[in-house]
Amino acid sequence: MIDIAASVVALAALVAAVFVGTHSLPRRAFAVVAVAAVAAVLTGALGALVPGDPVAAALGEDAPEEARAALRHEMGLDVDVSWRPLRAGGRVLTGLWSQEHPLRSLRTRQPVVDLIAARAPATLALAGAGSGVGVVGGVALGVLAAWWRRRRVHVFVDALVALLSAVPRFVLGPALVLVFAIAWQLLPAGGVDEGPRSLLLPALTLGLPFAGVVARHVRAALHDALDAPFSRTAKSKGVAERTVLLRHGLPHAWLSVVHLSALQLGTLVGGAVVVEKVFSWPGVGMLLQDSLKKADLPVVQGVVVCAAVGIALAGLVADAVAVVVDPRLRRRS
Amino acid sequence: MLLSVSLLVGCARSPPAALRVAVAAAPEALDPRLASSASAVRLSQLVAPPLCVVGDDLRPRLVLAQSITRIDDLTVDAKLRSGLRFPSVAGAAAGDALTAADVAFSFASVLDPALGSPHRPRLDVLDRVEVLDDQTARFHLRRPHAPFVIEVLCAVGVVSARACADPAPCRFHPVGAGAWRVADVGVDRFAFTRVSARADLDVRVMKDSTARLLALIAGDVDVVAADVAPWDVAALPTERPIPQPGVVGGPRGAGATPGEDKSISVHRVAGLGFSYLGLNAQRLTEAERQAIAKAVDVDALLAGRLRGFGRRATGLLPPEHWAKDPGLRPVVRDVDGARALLGGRRLRVSLLVTPDRLRRSVALALREQLKEAGVDVDVVVRDWSVVYEELKAGRFDLVLAKWTPVAEPDLLTTVFHSRSIPTADTPGGNRGAFVDVDVDGWLDAARVSDDDGARARLYGLVEKRVQERAALVPLWFDDEVWLAGPRVSALSPWRTGSLLPLADVVVGSSP
Numbered sequence: 001m002i003d004i005a006a007s008v009v010a011l012a013a014l015v016a017a018v019f020v021g022t023h024s025l026p027r028r029a030f031a032v033v034a035v036a037a038v039a040a041v042l043t044g045a046l047g048a049l050v051p052g053d054p055v056a057a058a059l060g061e062d063a064p065e066e067a068r069a070a071l072r073h074e075m076g077l078d079v080d081v082s083w084r085p086l087r088a089g090g091r092v093l094t095g096l097w098s099q100e101h102p103l104r105s106l107r108t109r110q111p112v113v114d115l116i117a118a119r120a121p122a123t124l125a126l127a128g129a130g131s132g133v134g135v136v137g138g139v140a141l142g143v144l145a146a147w148w149r150r151r152r153v154h155v156f157v158d159a160l161v162a163l164l165s166a167v168p169r170f171v172l173g174p175a176l177v178l179v180f181a182i183a184w185q186l187l188p189a190g191g192v193d194e195g196p197r198s199l200l201l202p203a204l205t206l207g208l209p210f211a212g213v214v215a216r217h218v219r220a221a222l223h224d225a226l227d228a229p230f231s232r233t234a235k236s237k238g239v240a241e242r243t244v245l246l247r248h249g250l251p252h253a254w255l256s257v258v259h260l261s262a263l264q265l266g267t268l269v270g271g272a273v274v275v276e277k278v279f280s281w282p283g284v285g286m287l288l289q290d291s292l293k294k295a296d297l298p299v300v301q302g303v304v305v306c307a308a309v310g311i312a313l314a315g316l317v318a319d320a321v322a323v324v325v326d327p328r329l330r331r332r333s
Numbered sequence: 334m335l336l337s338v339s340l341l342v343g344c345a346r347s348p349p350a351a352l353r354v355a356v357a358a359a360p361e362a363l364d365p366r367l368a369s370s371a372s373a374v375r376l377s378q379l380v381a382p383p384l385c386v387v388g389d390d391l392r393p394r395l396v397l398a399q400s401i402t403r404i405d406d407l408t409v410d411a412k413l414r415s416g417l418r419f420p421s422v423a424g425a426a427a428g429d430a431l432t433a434a435d436v437a438f439s440f441a442s443v444l445d446p447a448l449g450s451p452h453r454p455r456l457d458v459l460d461r462v463e464v465l466d467d468q469t470a471r472f473h474l475r476r477p478h479a480p481f482v483i484e485v486l487c488a489v490g491v492v493s494a495r496a497c498a499d500p501a502p503c504r505f506h507p508v509g510a511g512a513w514r515v516a517d518v519g520v521d522r523f524a525f526t527r528v529s530a531r532a533d534l535d536v537r538v539m540k541d542s543t544a545r546l547l548a549l550i551a552g553d554v555d556v557v558a559a560d561v562a563p564w565d566v567a568a569l570p571t572e573r574p575i576p577q578p579g580v581v582g583g584p585r586g587a588g589a590t591p592g593e594d595k596s597i598s599v600h601r602v603a604g605l606g607f608s609y610l611g612l613n614a615q616r617l618t619e620a621e622r623q624a625i626a627k628a629v630d631v632d633a634l635l636a637g638r639l640r641g642f643g644r645r646a647t648g649l650l651p652p653e654h655w656a657k658d659p660g661l662r663p664v665v666r667d668v669d670g671a672r673a674l675l676g677g678r679r680l681r682v683s684l685l686v687t688p689d690r691l692r693r694s695v696a697l698a699l700r701e702q703l704k705e706a707g708v709d710v711d712v713v714v715r716d717w718s719v720v721y722e723e724l725k726a727g728r729f730d731l732v733l734a735k736w737t738p739v740a741e742p743d744l745l746t747t748v749f750h751s752r753s754i755p756t757a758d759t760p761g762g763n764r765g766a767f768v769d770v771d772v773d774g775w776l777d778a779a780r781v782s783d784d785d786g787a788r789a790r791l792y793g794l795v796e797k798r799v800q801e802r803a804a805l806v807p808l809w810f811d812d813e814v815w816l817a818g819p820r821v822s823a824l825s826p827w828r829t830g831s832l833l834p835l836a837d838v839v840v841g842s843s844p
């Protein structure tokens with residue numbers, strides 16, 4: 001009953017969020033909470049509706065009937081089929097935060113929150129390093145592309161940017177391993193044994209395609225800024241082109257970089273799943289993959305909810321940063 | 334940033350002393366009473382082995398037991414080896430001797446519903462365990478059961494009664510009398526300290542087969558234990574020929590100095606995983622099943638899809654099994670005969686398969702082979718949980734599946750006895766709903782017989798009848814393939830895929 005009530009409250013929160021709007025930061029924060037609640041309910045509901053029997057898959061064919069019944073109850077699958085989505089969804093919502101009756105993995109019986117907490121640092125380190133590579137590399141490439149826009153060398157920079165944007169991570173990762181770990185024996189091929197050295201190749205694999213995307217946006221923003229009247233005025237007053245680019249053009253590009261970073265977080269999370277598998281990086285992505293393969297639905301649901309909260313929070317942070325970066329937004333808000 | 338990257342890249346790499354082993358799946362528990370997946374069972378045996386395991390001759394191979402004696406139809410005695418002790422583990426069973434009381438505790442706790450052990454159903458035949466003395470445990474059975482030793486005594490690892498009275502801490506830190514003890518459990522990482530083994534063990538879970546291969550080539554792991562795909566072996570930078578199955582220990586023998594050979598060695602033994610094409614007898618007539626069996630070209634599949642990494646099967650029991658009828662010959666491909674059995678009409682069926690790359694590839698090849706005989710196949714790819722549901726409900730025509738490992742011939746009862754047909758309420762392995770009164774009688778008789786000769790004769794009759802009536806199409810037994818890096822010598826994998834042979838491995842210092 002508590003689970004069903006939790007589902008109803010979550011759906012009501014979403015409706016309220018729609019009505020109050022999302023124009024101010026406090027309202028956006030409320031929307032994040034609503035997104036988290038609804039993500040929990042939806043993943044729980046989907047788990048109750050997907051074909052296949054997760055209980056049988058988890059316990060095996062010979063499991064005693066009492067064990068099956070207990071697990072069915074724990075997962076919210078022992079009620080009438082019409083109530084099952086709400087019951088299972090509410091179970092995810094309450095089970096993630098409950099100390100007494102936590103949502104547990106079907107395979108290891110460990111609380112899902114503990115499993116995610118054990119792996120979150122690895123994924124955050126990877127996502128942080130990957131974002132760093134993406135932003136720093138992307139801004140640098142974008143500035144170079146804009147700086148050399150009237151020279152022939154810009155063709156090579158543009159080609160590099162296009163290549164980075166297009167290369168899939170499951171190709172880039174093994175290629176980097178072949179060069180740096182096997183041919184030159186400079187870095188480990190996977191795992192976390194060697195600390196920051198182990199992080200280099202996964203971070204490059206995650207971050208370089210992101211750098212390509214950032215570079216394209218920075219280049220476009222700088223082109224616009226360099227052609228804008230304020231740049232022409234600055235140049236006519238004798239300001240050097242490099243100064244115009246870095247001091248007047250680059251602040252224009254920052255706003256798109258901030259928003260792009262928030263928007264790309266979802267892609268980065270998806271990319272982290274691939275990168276963690278290629279490099280045997282013990283993060284949340286590996287946990288998600290493994291749980292999907294083993295039909296360990298509570299873990300899948302927990303990871304999806306946490307990822308949804310993370311992405312919604314990142315959007316909130318991006319909005320806050322954008323207000324700081326752009327004085328026009330500050331005046332508006 | 335460039336400077337810090339250069340510094341990171343420039344640091345020297347030194348190989349650790351422990352043996353680093355890559356496995357494909359994470360265990361759900363290391364406590365043998367709770368381990369159910371192949372990965373968990375194999376890892377749990379390193380710490381808490383059972384009284385016996387299945388040996389390469391498919392007979393019980395004694396581990397903790399010095400002897401196992403059948404007193405009568407309902408009584409079996411297990412005498413422990415002398416000098417067995419639990420390792421010194423802080424706060425647990427510091428150096429205690431392993432006694433028959435620990436054996437009795439381990440089996441009793443599996444039978445206790447509160448533990449939730451996946452092995453409980455198979456212990457249904459066990460009434461109780463009596464402690465005769467410190468070294469001897471007596472097992473009382475509810476009914477005569479010939480497979481008791483392999484199915485029960487070789488299936489449950491023995492843990493310390495004192496240390497594992499509370500199952501929660503024992504789930505990942507069991508205390509047993511194995512060659513290693515658990516040192517540390519991390520995320521996808523398990524460290525074992527040697528007790529009687531030659532080296533410490535660092536087990537890493539690496540789910541991607543390409544990642545395992547690249548880590549081995551780069552020198553980040555020393556052994557890739559099982560789950561090696563045929564195309565992975567073909568991609569290896571080894572200068573030596575791939576050994577034939579049965580060449581235990583691979584190209585590098587026990588006498589070689591670790592590190593003198595820089596290349597990767599391939600260790601290949603005849604495995605026990607039985608792949609088959611399941612046929613649903615409730616949807617297909619006997620003539621249709623026989624037509625499908627005649628239309629399949631197993632040799633072509635073995636050569637093309639498995640690249641020779643398997644042996645053709647004639648039935649569920651491997652060719653060298655003690656209960657195998659040596660006179661059983663494989664069905665010869667006969668496309669015209671298959672067409673004749675179908676009476677010239679075309680048959681349309683669905684083939685259920687899991688998303689595994691090899692299985693999908695085999696399913697597509699089967700579709701082309703069956704098409705020649707007038708059977709149109711729709712390949713349906715579904716996740717295992719869905720396939721499992723469809724099998725239980727009998728909603729399939731054909732299915733590509735596997736039984737592993739095939740060691741105890743009583744598995745034939747699970748797969749072909751009419752009592753084993755699954756229903757909504759009862760589980761069962763006879764998913765093709767095959768019914769044959771004679772087969773039921775032979776299987777029942779073999780289950781209670783204590784004469785291996787008589788059992789072998791009965792199982793031979795079963796396999797022959799199953800082949801005649803095309804209850805399923807036997808495909809092959811997969812080879813067990815392990816890969817080892819240049820630091821490793823004296824590696825000798827077993828046919829069951831057990832990790833126990835790692836205890837004899839010598840680790841050198843060469844990276």
